[in-house]
Amino acid sequence: MTLLQVRDLTVTYDGGARAVRGVDLTLAAGQKLGVAGESGCGKSTLALALLRLLPASAKVTGEVLLGGEDVLTMKWGRVRAVRWAGASIVFQGAMHSLNAVHRVGDQIAEPILLHKRATREGARRKVAELLEHVGLPAARAASYPHELSGGQRQRVMIAMALACDPELIVADEPTTALDVMIQAQILGLISRLVAEQDLGLVMISHDLAVLADTCDRLAVMYAGRVVEEGPAAQVYADALHPYGKALSGSFPTIGDPASRFAPRGLPGDPPDPAALPPGCTFHPRCPVALDVCARDDQELRPAGAGRRAACVRVGRTGAAEDVRARVRGQGREPEH
Known part of the structure; x- marks a missing residue:
């Protein structure tokens, strides 16, 4: 059953900054979707748009269908x-989301x-149940946010998100401020709760490795658009779009000296969302750009079973191997 469907979602801020441009996404009940990209690629704007949390000055068009209802056209009471x-x-x-003067x-x-x-x-019994569900003793309900560690506060945020038994959880960089050990615990907790309660999950992160380990599918965003989508493990290990390949290659591989001494990026x-370049917006940074990339933008196109990519090379014979080789060497070829 389709839980969430995003159709041609566009978000424009004051000054003409197009933070999200024509995004289409689908999420089934019980499925986990990761959204990856650098800062400034539109990930958080997308997350806020799903729940209509953007400022009134933002112009939002398209559809966000949650259980068949369009969140963007609901009356405020329903929202x-x-x-x-x-x-x-x-x-x-x-720490910024919790109220510092109220007990958690x-x-x-x-x-x-x-x-x-x-x-x-x-409500008190439900709070105790939720805290224990996220691995905290019920007595922590009497604590103020500053009395908890970073990992404990994040667990409180997850408990709060589960308070009314939602069908969908949107997690916007939920582990960015945490150390590696606590990050692993929080990610494991989210995965367990999603599986136990058959929830849908949209997780936003800049870390492809985290998303590949946590999610079923992965969408890579650049300059407000999805440039690649597919099974998470495949996109991480064998990205077809040069940007996805560069993102996955920017993290060193443990046990691989070559990646440690020669990191890619x-x-x-x-x-700038208010001054996007013509053609494919990635072409000024792309190590494998062709002349046509500066003229023509690229739409998502089929790229194998369950995969799509917005690159002129997708579908060309030997294109995937060519992209992999040239991104590794940061080469660039002219178009013939």
């Missing part, structure tokens, strides 16, 4: 209900009291 019972979000900075138990209980119409005693930064 408020959907944000907790239909879908909820886990932000990356728990009260903050978890607030949506339960409001949306579930529970009694205070019922890309020079420069993603373009």
Whole structure:
């Protein structure tokens, strides 16, 4: 069953900055979708648009169908209900998201009291159950955010996201501020809860390795658009778009001296959303760009079973091998 369907989603901020441009995504119930890309590629804007959390100044077009209902055209009362019972979000900075002057138990209980119409005693029992579910003792409900570690605060955020039994969790860089050991614990916790409760998950991250290990499918964004999509493990290990290949190659491989001493990556930064280059927006940084890339933008096209990529080389004989070789060597060829 299709849980979430995003159709031609576009988000434009004041000044003409096109942060998201024509994104199409589909998520089935119980499926985990990762969205990857550098800072400035539109990932967080996409996450906020799914729950209609963008500022009023942002112009949003397209459709965000959650259970068949378009979040973008709902009345505000319905949106408020959907944000907790239909879908909820886990932000990356728990200390910035939690209220510093309220106990965490009260903050978890607030949506339960409001949306579930529970009694205070019922909400208290639910809070204790949620905290234990995310690996915290129920007594932590009496703590203030500053009395908890970073990993514990992130667990509180996950408990809050689960408070009203949503069908979809949107996790926006949920482990960015955590050390590696705690990050692994939080990722394992999210994966376990998603599996146990048959939830849909959209996870935003710049780390392809994390997404490949956590998610079923992976969408790579660049300059507001999805440039590659497919099974997570395949996209990470064998990306077809040069940008996806560069992202996966920017992380050193443990036990591989070559990747440690000669790390790969890309020079420069993603373009300004208010001043996008013509043609394929990646071509100024692309090590395998052709002349046509500066003229013509590329749409997502089929690239094998369950895979799509927005690259002129996709579908050409030997193109995948050519991209892999040239990204490794950071070469560039003229078009003949």
